[in-house]
Amino acid sequence: MTKLLLLIILIFTNNIFSMIIDNLDDKRASWSAISDNVMGGISEVNFYEIEEDGEKFYRLEGAVSTANNGGFIQSVIRFPFNAEEYKGIRIKTRGTNDTYYVWIRTPASRFPWDRYIASFSPGDVWSTVEIPFNEFNKSNFYMPKKMNISKIRTIAFAAYGKDFQAELDLAKIELY
Numbered sequence: 001m002t003k004l005l006l007l008i009i010l011i012f013t014n015n016i017f018s019m020i021i022d023n024l025d026d027k028r029a030s031w032s033a034i035s036d037n038v039m040g041g042i043s044e045v046n047f048y049e050i051e052e053d054g055e056k057f058y059r060l061e062g063a064v065s066t067a068n069n070g071g072f073i074q075s076v077i078r079f080p081f082n083a084e085e086y087k088g089i090r091i092k093t094r095g096t097n098d099t100y101y102v103w104i105r106t107p108a109s110r111f112p113w114d115r116y117i118a119s120f121s122p123g124d125v126w127s128t129v130e131i132p133f134n135e136f137n138k139s140n141f142y143m144p145k146k147m148n149i150s151k152i153r154t155i156a157f158a159a160y161g162k163d164f165q166a167e168l169d170l171a172k173i174e175l176y
Contacts, residue, residue: 034073056171059169060166106149
């Protein structure tokens with residue numbers, strides 16, 4: 001009886017402390033890839049699934065170009081959810097030795113360029129990166145300083161702001 005009670009507690013506490021968004025197995029998000037082409041830029045984006053050494057993952061890659069007032073590529077998960085029970089986002093990732101970004105949009109993101117932003121730098125070997133919600137910064141002065149995590153609309157992973165060849169791998173995305 002004690003073991004059963006302990007098992008039930010573990011199951012419920014795991015559900016409280018993390019929510020898998022995409023693990024490329026039984027949990028899949030609805031992804032789309034966008035580049036600065038939507039506003040006249042010339043960056044090129046590719047986003048696809050790969051299996052390597054028995055492990056599945058997504059790859060965001062492309063040539064980021066700041067020409068024509070551009071400079072971004074992104075892969076976006078679009079679905080509304082309430083993240084009030086969680087502290088942040090956790091990503092299993094690897095990539096080039098560059099800075100990448102997590103962009104979160106809420107109802108306060110009224111224009112396409114509005115978002116809450118946090119950066120991370122993956123290494124060339126798989127690692128887990130945790131970004132607390134309180135480390136996200138607003139992109140514009142008129143947005144509330146504190147992100148409303150009860151109304152997240154999208155989460156995007158982006159290569160941004162400089163000319164470079166981006167390659168970012170994502171194997172598991174979850175809230176913790």
